[in-house]
Amino acid sequence: MQNGDHHLEPLRFKGDTVGGTLGQTFFETFHTMLELKTAIRAKILEERRRLSAQARREKSEIILDTLLAWTPFSAASTIATYIPLKTEVDVSRLLERAGQAHRFVAPRTLPDFQMSFHELTQDTPLLKGSGNVMQPPDYALERPIEDIDLFLVPLAACDSQGNRLGFGKGYYDRALTSALGFKLGIGFGCQWVEAVPVDHYDVALDGFLSEEGLLCF
Ligand code: ADP
Numbered sequence: 001m002q003n004g005d006h007h008l009e010p011l012r013f014k015g016d017t018v019g020g021t022l023g024q025t026f027f028e029t030f031h032t033m034l035e036l037k038t039a040i041r042a043k044i045l046e047e048r049r050r051l052s053a054q055a056r057r058e059k060s061e062i063i064l065d066t067l068l069a070w071t072p073f074s075a076a077s078t079i080a081t082y083i084p085l086k087t088e089v090d091v092s093r094l095l096e097r098a099g100q101a102h103r104f105v106a107p108r109t110l111p112d113f114q115m116s117f118h119e120l121t122q123d124t125p126l127l128k129g130s131g132n133v134m135q136p137p138d139y140a141l142e143r144p145i146e147d148i149d150l151f152l153v154p155l156a157a158c159d160s161q162g163n164r165l166g167f168g169k170g171y172y173d174r175a176l177t178s179a180l181g182f183k184l185g186i187g188f189g190c191q192w193v194e195a196v197p198v199d200h201y202d203v204a205l206d207g208f209l210s211e212e213g214l215l216c217f
């Protein structure tokens with residue numbers, strides 16, 4: 001998929017993010033990748049927590065509007081979504097709003113921080129999985145990763161190169177190694193930072209969508 005495949009305004013690059021949001025001394029204080037990732041994750045997730053419930057609702061609806069108007073979304077047959085935690089972008093109305101044109105799947109956690117993706121409809125009962133994340137039941141039909149055309153990927157932070165900071169367990173890094181579909185990070189504008197530290201096993205995203213717009217890398 002190329003940048004030209006979508007008609008929406010790209011996000012403008014926030015050149016002041018490192019100075020404004022994190023600060024040079026912030027980077028100088030942390031020495032290992034793990035410390036740096038942990039510190040950025042904590043800071044950005046705290047900013048996300050500070051959004052009011054109403055702001056989260058409004059921004060989430062804008063994000064869904066943008067997603068539903070995006071041509072590659074319409075073209076995708078099988079779409080991996082996620083069941084949102086309280087402060088995440090709320091994509092729970094996606095199935096209701098998208099109609100019948102797509103097959104949706106959502107992740108189930110497996111031992112050793114692996115995930116499998118299972119079919120999800122509006123009627124699928126959700127069960128509590130690892131870390132209180134809700135997930136489809138194990139009897140929901142599993143779809144191979146390679147069959148998924150578009151991944152909606154939750155995140156703690158994303159940078160202008162598509163580098164993704166997750167929640168610290170590496171679930172999506174493992175799951176997405178064999179992905180063939182488009183990997184679209186989903187977050188609020190406050191989760192967009194200039195630079196995310198990258199380890200060799202981190203899987204980069206192909207795009208980032210927030211209430212500020214959609215950018216393909
Ligand atoms: P997150 O991406 O959730 O922010 P990290 O990138 O810090 O978290 O990864 C968390 C852990 O997962 C790391 O200790 C890393 O060794 C492990 N990990 C990530 N990807 C893989 C992989 N493909 N295979 C094995 N371990 C992995």
Ligand code: MG
Pocket residue numbers: 164165166170173201202203
């Ligand atoms: Mg990672």
